[in-house]
Amino acid sequence: MSAPVIAADRRQPDTSQQELDRLAELAEDVIRHARAAGASQAEVAASIDTGLSVNVRLGEVETVEHTRDRGFGVTVYFGGRKGSASTADLNPDSIRITLEQACAIARFTEEDPAAGLADAARMATAFPDLDLWHPWDIDTAQAIALGQEIEAAGRAHAGIGNSDGASVQAGQSLSVYANSHGFVGRERGTRHSLSLSLIAGDADGMQRDYWYDSVRAPGDFIGARALGDKAAQRTLARVGARGLSTRQCPVLFAPELARGLIGHLVGAVSGGTLYRRASFLLDHAGRQIMPSWLNIVERPLLPRGQGSGAFDAEGVATRDSALVENGVLARYVLGSYSARKLGLESTGNAGGIHNLLVEPGQDDFAGMLKRMGTGLLVTEVMGQGVNTITGDYSRGAAGFWVENGQIAYPVEEITIAANLRDMFAGIVAVGSDVDPRSHILTGSILLERMTVAGE
Amino acid sequence: MDSLIAQAERKLLTPGGLATGDLERVFAQLMGPSIDAADLYFQHSRSESWLLEEGIVKDGSHSIEQGVGVRAISGEKTGFAYSDEIVLPQLLDASKAARAIAQGGNGAGKPLALNGARALYPAIDPVESLPNPDKIALLREVDAYARSRDPRVKQVIVSLAATMDTVLVAGSDGTLAADVRPLVRLNVQVIAEANGRREQGHAGGGGRYGYRELIENGRALAFADEAVRAALVNLDAIDAPAGSMTVVLGPGWPGVLLHEAIGHGLEGDFNRKGSSAFAGRLGQRVAAKGVTVVDDGTLPGRRGSLSIDDEGTPTECTTLIEDGILTGYMQDKLNARLMGMKPTGNGRRESFTQLPMPRMTNTYMLAGSHDPQEILRSVKKGLYAPNFGGGQVDITNGKFVFSASEAYLIEDGRITAPVKGATLIGAGPEVLNRVSMIGNDLALDEGVGVCGKDGQSVPVGVGQPTLKIDGMTVGGTAS
Numbered sequence: 001m002s003a004p005v006i007a008a009d010r011r012q013p014d015t016s017q018q019e020l021d022r023l024a025e026l027a028e029d030v031i032r033h034a035r036a037a038g039a040s041q042a043e044v045a046a047s048i049d050t051g052l053s054v055n056v057r058l059g060e061v062e063t064v065e066h067t068r069d070r071g072f073g074v075t076v077y078f079g080g081r082k083g084s085a086s087t088a089d090l091n092p093d094s095i096r097i098t099l100e101q102a103c104a105i106a107r108f109t110e111e112d113p114a115a116g117l118a119d120a121a122r123m124a125t126a127f128p129d130l131d132l133w134h135p136w137d138i139d140t141a142q143a144i145a146l147g148q149e150i151e152a153a154g155r156a157h158a159g160i161g162n163s164d165g166a167s168v169q170a171g172q173s174l175s176v177y178a179n180s181h182g183f184v185g186r187e188r189g190t191r192h193s194l195s196l197s198l199i200a201g202d203a204d205g206m207q208r209d210y211w212y213d214s215v216r217a218p219g220d221f222i223g224a225r226a227l228g229d230k231a232a233q234r235t236l237a238r239v240g241a242r243g244l245s246t247r248q249c250p251v252l253f254a255p256e257l258a259r260g261l262i263g264h265l266v267g268a269v270s271g272g273t274l275y276r277r278a279s280f281l282l283d284h285a286g287r288q289i290m291p292s293w294l295n296i297v298e299r300p301l302l303p304r305g306q307g308s309g310a311f312d313a314e315g316v317a318t319r320d321s322a323l324v325e326n327g328v329l330a331r332y333v334l335g336s337y338s339a340r341k342l343g344l345e346s347t348g349n350a351g352g353i354h355n356l357l358v359e360p361g362q363d364d365f366a367g368m369l370k371r372m373g374t375g376l377l378v379t380e381v382m383g384q385g386v387n388t389i390t391g392d393y394s395r396g397a398a399g400f401w402v403e404n405g406q407i408a409y410p411v412e413e414i415t416i417a418a419n420l421r422d423m424f425a426g427i428v429a430v431g432s433d434v435d436p437r438s439h440i441l442t443g444s445i446l447l448e449r450m451t452v453a454g455e
Numbered sequence: 456m457d458s459l460i461a462q463a464e465r466k467l468l469t470p471g472g473l474a475t476g477d478l479e480r481v482f483a484q485l486m487g488p489s490i491d492a493a494d495l496y497f498q499h500s501r502s503e504s505w506l507l508e509e510g511i512v513k514d515g516s517h518s519i520e521q522g523v524g525v526r527a528i529s530g531e532k533t534g535f536a537y538s539d540e541i542v543l544p545q546l547l548d549a550s551k552a553a554r555a556i557a558q559g560g561n562g563a564g565k566p567l568a569l570n571g572a573r574a575l576y577p578a579i580d581p582v583e584s585l586p587n588p589d590k591i592a593l594l595r596e597v598d599a600y601a602r603s604r605d606p607r608v609k610q611v612i613v614s615l616a617a618t619m620d621t622v623l624v625a626g627s628d629g630t631l632a633a634d635v636r637p638l639v640r641l642n643v644q645v646i647a648e649a650n651g652r653r654e655q656g657h658a659g660g661g662g663r664y665g666y667r668e669l670i671e672n673g674r675a676l677a678f679a680d681e682a683v684r685a686a687l688v689n690l691d692a693i694d695a696p697a698g699s700m701t702v703v704l705g706p707g708w709p710g711v712l713l714h715e716a717i718g719h720g721l722e723g724d725f726n727r728k729g730s731s732a733f734a735g736r737l738g739q740r741v742a743a744k745g746v747t748v749v750d751d752g753t754l755p756g757r758r759g760s761l762s763i764d765d766e767g768t769p770t771e772c773t774t775l776i777e778d779g780i781l782t783g784y785m786q787d788k789l790n791a792r793l794m795g796m797k798p799t800g801n802g803r804r805e806s807f808t809q810l811p812m813p814r815m816t817n818t819y820m821l822a823g824s825h826d827p828q829e830i831l832r833s834v835k836k837g838l839y840a841p842n843f844g845g846g847q848v849d850i851t852n853g854k855f856v857f858s859a860s861e862a863y864l865i866e867d868g869r870i871t872a873p874v875k876g877a878t879l880i881g882a883g884p885e886v887l888n889r890v891s892m893i894g895n896d897l898a899l900d901e902g903v904g905v906c907g908k909d910g911q912s913v914p915v916g917v918g919q920p921t922l923k924i925d926g927m928t929v930g931g932t933a934s
Contacts, residue, residue, distance in 0.1 A: 066536040084516035105515035208851035246698040383856035385878035394878040394930040396856035415930025451932040453697035
């Protein structure tokens with residue numbers, strides 16, 4: 001990015017490795033104590049997150065927040081009986097009490113044959129540097145100045161009448177996961193973000209929209225000007241939005257919303273929903289759920305990836321693996337518990353997926369609009385109307401009506417509805433306009449048909 | 456009986472060798488000529504949860520968090536820092552970071568004076584309100600009962616949770632207040648299966664009391680009945696209609712309509728900044744005649760209630776809309792001061808690690824005069840929605856959604872086929888103008904609401920009588 005700001009002489013000494021070592025020692029110590037207390041297995045997760053968050057509104061600083069969050073959680077197993085406890089206080093007395101609480105709870109929970117750590121043989125043994133650690137040496141004054149620059153760029157656009165403010169956030173996370181197999185995994189990562197939310201319109205109707213960027217390394221940000229321009233253009237484009245009559249039509253999900261669709265897929269093929277029989281994709285492994293040209297692959301070790309990690313939340317080594325191959329559901333998304341319940345193997349997904357790549361197609365965003373021809377471009381969805389058990393999907397939406405491949409006018413106060421099974425099967429194309437800001441990496445997604453309800 | 460302030464001091468200050476007298480030293484560091492206000496929010500939070508699934512009590516967890524948030528305000532600027540260690544050096548460090556927002560020398564706050572608000576709930580630790588074996592027995596009883604109700608019930612998930620929050624607030628305006636806040640909750644989720652089709656039903660509730668009040672009078676089993684009933688209804692549901700139609704909302708939890716359609720839009724911060732669709736509309740008609748909506752934090756034992764808010768202000772019953780006219784906003788201290796209004800006891804925060812904001816407590820519409828059956832009989836064709844999941848609002852353009860989890864067609868004044876859940880969408884400043892009949896059956900929800908704003912979650916309540924709305928867009932798939 002253009003603006004700040006790394007003055008080498010002001011850089012704080014980086015003590016992250018020492019702090020990780022301290023967390024690891026603490027974790028191993030607690031595991032020893034848990035074993036001494038009679039636990040057959042134990043696991044510990046400990047973390048320290050620090051950050052600076054600045055909000056600027058109408059050119060003035062609005063809030064400055066310094067954050068430092070600590071967390072410590074222990075889970076003990078007495079055979080198949082499990083107890084967990086956590087604290088935000090890493091002092092030895094609190095840790096001791098926390099362990100006692102976990103053991104006390106395990107006296108009351110009941111024998112669960114599937115409970116326990118992941119298999120020792122699956123623990124990660126290689127810890128490659130995934131290039132996730134890039135502390136942003138920015139002080140409060142510099143963060144304020146950057147926020148002001150971003151907001152000024154947005155407010156310079158004619159028609160922007162008000163601002164909900166710009167934010168600048170710098171954050172770093174240290175975490176350790178350890179268990180009684182002797183596994184100790186250390187992770188450190190930075191995550192920084194910029195955002196701007198603007199308001200256009202007047203008493204007859206206001207519209208607000210925003211844009212943000214999220215990166216591992218501050219050098220990867222889009223420029224302050226570019227971010228301000230994007231937020232302003234998005235806000236201004238919504239002014240004068242109308243309703244639509246109820247109809248069926250093709251729907252194009254912009255990339256930042258398309259990843260939500262892929263998120264619903266992940267939810268429906270995750271172990272927890274499957275063993276509870278709470279998924280519309282129950283028993284669908286090996287079956288065609290998407291068009292045969294479509295591929296989705298998990299890549300846990302992408303350098304600087306938003307979801308990168310060498311091991312999952314149970315220490316299991318992650319690895320590259322197809323989720324959807326030629327439209328066929330290649331596997332489920334499992335941790336060791338759900339894997340045992342289903343009679344399968346962990347896929348290294350305890351705690352969720354890492355980076356998921358939807359193979360991009362040939363068309364950029366303009367090309368996707370052309371391919372749709374006439375239909376609805378969705379740029380915002382509202383509400384939680386997604387039922388993973390049945391696949392029924394019904395949400396509020398806003399976006400643009402598109403005619404002959406061109407954006408015609410903004411629309412709002414509509415709903416879009418269909419069943420996810422039909423939506424996945426009816427994917428017409430995936431764009432090349434991949435949004436890099438998430439661990440789900442996808443371009444825009446064009447669906448053959450949904451029901452749009454309005455006036 | 457131990458006073459709240461004594462309990463709070465013992466839990467929050469004494470372990471770190473502090474007393475309320477030391478807080479004046481902190482204010483001496485915090486305050487300065489260009490600091491308008493400052494406050495300290497001490498919090499200790501203890502919680503537990505238990506989970507039964509597949510007939511086994513599989514999981515239990517316990518957690519403790521504590522710390523102090525330090526805030527300094529200068530004009531519209533806020534500096535904020537917090538520490539998870541409640542000792543003087545950390546407090547002074549956090550104060551230094553928070554006050555860096557403004558320049559200037561040392562000052563002092565007003566002398567602290569205890570604010571003795573009425574207590575709306577008992578100062579108990581609900582975690583200790585029932586022996587652990589009884590909690591396990593309760594979970595098993597609810598599970599067995601739900602399974603016994605119908606052979607189509609295939610999966611039952613029951614969870615039980617309790618939290619005790621102890622807070623102490625000290626402000627440069629002289630505020631000194633303490634609160635001990637119990638909160639319990641029981642949830643039942645049922646998955647029913649028939650002819651290869653699976654559907655779910657949820658029910659639950661809770662409030663600011665101990666476990667015994669939560670389960671007495673058969674309330675726990677009633678939640679199980681309700682979850683089973685909802686799941687079985689959904690097994691027969693046909694596709695929901697799509698388009699604009701008359702909608703009748705049931706009493707109680709469907710009040711989430713009010714929370715989304717107007718509640719958020721009447722929070723002081725959005726109106727001060729001019730970002731709410733309701734900004735500048737005080738005194739104007741925003742709803743049909745007969746519509747009166749309040750935000751009431753003073754209901755004893757309710758999930759959304761607070762004796763004092765998180766800035767130490769006693770909660771109130773604030774009339775937001777009176778007979779259709781917009782009459783009030785919900786305020787915290789910062790926004791009240793900047794708007795020249797009075798705080799209304801709506802300054803809330805998720806925890807000491809976050810800044811307070813204007814938030815709702817229990818938001819509900821007062822009863823009207825119509826019999827609910829009369830309301831249904833008046834509808835030739837429409838949708839009846841007695842239960843909902845969550846909702847969301849864009850406060851700037853006023854568009855809001857809420858998703859029905861149980862709904863039926865109304866045909867010729869009668870409830871007929873159940874339909875699948877669907878999202879309803881409308882515009883906040885318009886939808887309450889389309890309220891044409893208000894039932895006489897005001898009910899509050901069972902105590903399940905969680906409201907999210909700027910990444911902070913707080914417990915809230917909603918309520919309303921049966922309502923008829925002439926025209927809302929229903930997001931189904933059937934033409």
